[in-house]
Amino acid sequence: MSAAEEVVTEAPAVEAVPKRAMTLGLGTSLVVLAALIIAPMFVKNFIIFQMTMLLIYALAVLALNILTGGSGQFSLGQSAFYAVGAYTSAILMEHAGMNYALTLPIAGIICFAFGFMFGLPALRLSGTYLALATFSLALATPQLLKLNFLEHWTGGVQGLVVTKPDAPFGLKMGQDMWMYYFSLAIGVGIYIASVNLLRSRSGRAFMAIRDNEIAASAMGVDVALYKTLAFGVSAGITGVAGGLGAIAVQFVAPDGYTITLAISLFLGMVVGGVGWLPGSIVGSAFVIFVPNIAEHISKGLSGAVFGVLLFLVIFLVPHGARQIATSIQRILNFRM
DSSP states (O other): OOHHHHHHHSOOOOOOOOGGGGSOOHHHHHHHHHHHHHGGGGSOHHHHHHHHHHHHHHHHHHHHHIIIIIHOOOOSOHHHHHHHHHHHHHHHHHTSOOOHHHHHHHHHHHHHHHHHHHHTGGGGOOHHHHHHHHHHHHHHHHHHTTOGGGHHHHOGGGOEEOOOOOOSTTOOOOHHHHHHHHHHHHHHHHHHHHHHHHHSHHHHHHHHHHHOHHHHHHTTOOHHHHHHHHHHHHHHHHHHHHHHHHHHHTEEOGGGSSHHHHHHHHHHHHHHOTTOTTHHHHHHHHHHHHHHHHHHHOSTTHHHHHHHHHHHHHHHOTTTHHHHHHHHHHHHHHHO
């Protein structure tokens, strides 16, 4: 096990986050959304592709945030759900000829069921033990996808090539541009649904379990149901992200969904701020762009540079981007 894997296995404590602190204000949200809509018009196709992957990874980080920040359960196996979603969309598109948009809800439903079923035996585990159980799931999934009896569907080691869709209705935009806006629309919809979920009765049950499982049970919360439901919802959103990733990258292969991806998503959640949903996009940006920056600084020691940058972020802002946002808000309120 590498040093990075050893660090994230020691899962950080989940700090209780007030419901208001889980989101941005309406005005700030609209400004961020406007920036995301306008940004692709001024950059090249490769940057647009990277921005699309940023949105897709942000969805996967958000899903992990619902599980960890919402219900207090730790997972290092999100890459498994991401892989199942990716392969579901790829197989339905290439073998069944299904429209790419229709494959996403199916991928989400399958991953929801997969996550819910995995959550049942995981009920007896918590903390580090649960993290290790999900870690084993992430290790096993790429090997399972290479099994001979699945090769006809999955393509085995060679993987599957996925056709990237054109813009519909005769819209005059490239494939990359359309995929970006399609991913943005899906992401905004899931983000709004996630906010409403955490503000609902089920969300309050999640947070009660996170804060004190025994007290939640004494208050009448069905702990077993809501813990498995949190796993299912998190896996379902991750499956949708995986399906979008397969369409955007145009390729799926077992080696693309290793434990490295699971650790990257976990780091994205920590950097963005555990329990702060808007931080998902900040954590995703860190996972996608910082390794490129590290390689630009030193190609031979890019891993070491990335480790140093990660250490500095965790040391300076241990609560991630949420800590920075809270500090800025306090300064503005003080001046007013």
